[in-house]
Amino acid sequence: MTRRVALVIGAGSVKCAAALGLWRALNRHGIELSMVVGCSGGSLYAALMALGYDLETCERMTRQLWTREVTSERNTRGILAAIFPRLFRFDGKFGMVHDRAMGKALAGPYGGRTFADATIPLHVVATDLENGQRVVLSEGSIFDAVRASIAIPYVWRPWQVNGRWLMDGCMSDPLPVDVAMREGADVILAMGFESPYPRKVKSATRYAFQVNSIYTNNLLRANFAFHNLAHHAEIIPILPEFDRQIGLFSTDQIPYVIEEGERATEAQIPYLKRLLAELDAR
């Protein structure tokens, strides 16, 4: 049989950079992926890998993407519209932070690239603002898919893709192993994280991050339990262990995060190789 190995990278902001360490380990051992699935922060890395960027470039791009600058500009009109909806014509979409800097940062690696450019099949998860449904984006603009997938509620405005207003995938499926199951994966490497809580809740934006993390983490556990029991083959959780707090913008910790991702993956490589050999022999 032809076994299909999927990598699923869940939500988790800067922690998602651990996926680069995982990727490094897989490359070292010659383990090829049949698909990559990403959600929220994980979509940034899933897309980078699928587009074939090398590890060094990915690390550099991470530093450019995760900067305080991306949350530094208030969306003044949006905030006023939320407070005075009639006066400023609240349009049903809201984000406290202007997305200008983020759009600029995302344009570098993803601008003009489509899913057809991916060297590994890529799926990005977002959430439909209208009805809460999980939306899997597998074609079209990668920029749009990633921008939608990381549209953290209250922080950034949702993003329109094919006529639907989409927001952060963590709202519906923080660690979307079910997408890999549906796409026929036999072995699923699931790199998931509990979303970090801000060190101090000293602004409305931080408050939004705090609340989002609470319900994302609860949803993560509920979904992951169900998916573990539903999958016929194997889900291998790869959970890097961090001995220090990794905050929302701990970009100085990125090399450490990558290293821990690599370490956690290396620990599973012997089992993964045995499992793949067993599946290949069937």
Add this chain to the structure above:
Amino acid sequence: MESSVEQVGNVTLVRVSGSVDGLTADSLQTTFREQVDAGAVRLVGDLGGVEYTSSAGLRALLATLKLARQRGGDLRLAAVQPAVFRVLELSGFTTILKLFPDVDAAVKSFGA
């Protein structure tokens, strides 16, 4: 993975070591099932020697838990190591399984 079974009072203790994964979980589930089928429904799984569990391991534990509880008993876990605990916690299993820091505490929890 290796497992061994011993009786501690009216509790059946299954000591497990190694990795409980897609290649070994069936064997562990069989070990537990044999005990339950023989009427030993008060089970303690000593996971002190288990360094890893995957989805297959979680399914084996849950299947055993359901079976033991259906027969009026329970599966309780002892000495769960941090890496396994994180998987149990992430999957919500810590809310339905009873965990104890060591075998003694798990055995005593049955009133043995």
